């Protein structure tokens with residue numbers, strides 16, 4: 388009598404199980420398991436052979452999938468298929484995530500994403516793509532979702548220090564907040580404080596008749612005029628002395644350097660002014676140039692002067708020991724009667740109410756503010772220049 392078919396199948400299964408010893412034939416979806424234990428398609432591979440189908444419970448420890456996406460995180464990157472959950476160790480090199488990362492990447496992408504994320508990250512990256520931090524200051528550009536308001540200037544950054552200039556240095560949306568960025572300027576009869584960055588003017592008080600003025604190293608304001616040498620302190624002007632020794636044209640430019648040495652320029656001549664006695668002494672001839680209205684000393688004690696010519700004024704540099712002037716270039720505006728060195732900038736103030744930023748290398752000026760009702764006669768440098 389023939390045995391029945393179900394009984395034969397049961398006997399064959401027993402024979403195969405007994406012959407296996409260590410490993411058991413696989414079934415289900417884990418077909419590439421070359422050396423691991425028997426499973427039903429739900430365990431991970433422990434050898435370096437890729438799955439052709441996806442694991443349903445655990446992830447590969449060494450080999451990227453070539454087929455379907457994982458339902459749990461890889462420890463190696465997929466090369467062709469997007470994860471549905473984040474990698475825990477390695478970034479994708481080619482494929483964008485289709486779901487948001489739930490934790491920060493521990494390594495940067497080696498190339499920019501080719502597609503935008505469909506959901507935001509829940510934690511920040513620990514490093515930034517170089518393309519999102521071009522100035523390498525450690526903060527990503529606004530265009531990358533970062534908070535670096537100028538990704539071309541490393542000194543402009545969220546933890547930057549605010550300074551007097553035209554830039555919001557710390558990316559908080561305000562410029563020069565908490566700082567006094569003003570310098571003194573005067574018209575024929577009034578003293579003002581000017582903020583060249585905000586474009587504001589504040590009337591302080593009236594002035595005596597002044598040719599020009601400047602600040603000393605301690606910030607004290609000194610002025611010269613036909614009646615003498617003046618000092619401005621505690622909100623009021625006082626006469627220090629008369630001025631003696633002026634020959635030729637009256638001075639219309641006045642500047643004090645970092646050592647307290649005071650200069651004046653007038654007509655075609657350069658002078659030194661003694662702030663103790665009011666005595667004016669000739670240094671020398673300007674060498675063919677005429678003082679337009681002011682001279683100024685910058686932070687490194689270089690002396691500049693606006694020189695009047697045909698039409699627009701020139702910026703010239705003066706040798707403090709001989710008085711000889713050297714032309715730098717045209718400012719581009721006439722009647723630049725005031726010059727000031729302020730926070731690293733060189734500004735000119737003219738008879739039309741303009742505040743002009745001057746390039747000290749080329750002499751070229753550019754209007755940054757205008758006060759249409761004011762005629763500037765003089766300007767004083769900021770204490771720190």
Ligand SMILES: [Ca+2]
Pocket residue numbers: 519520521522523524525526527528535537538
């Ligand atoms: Ca940056």
Ligand SMILES: [Ca+2]
Pocket residue numbers: 522524526535536537538539540541542543544
């Ligand atoms: Ca920056």
Ligand SMILES: [Ca+2]
Pocket residue numbers: 549555556557558559560561562563564
């Ligand atoms: Ca700011």
Ligand SMILES: [Ca+2]
Pocket residue numbers: 549550551552553554555556562563
């Ligand atoms: Ca600023």
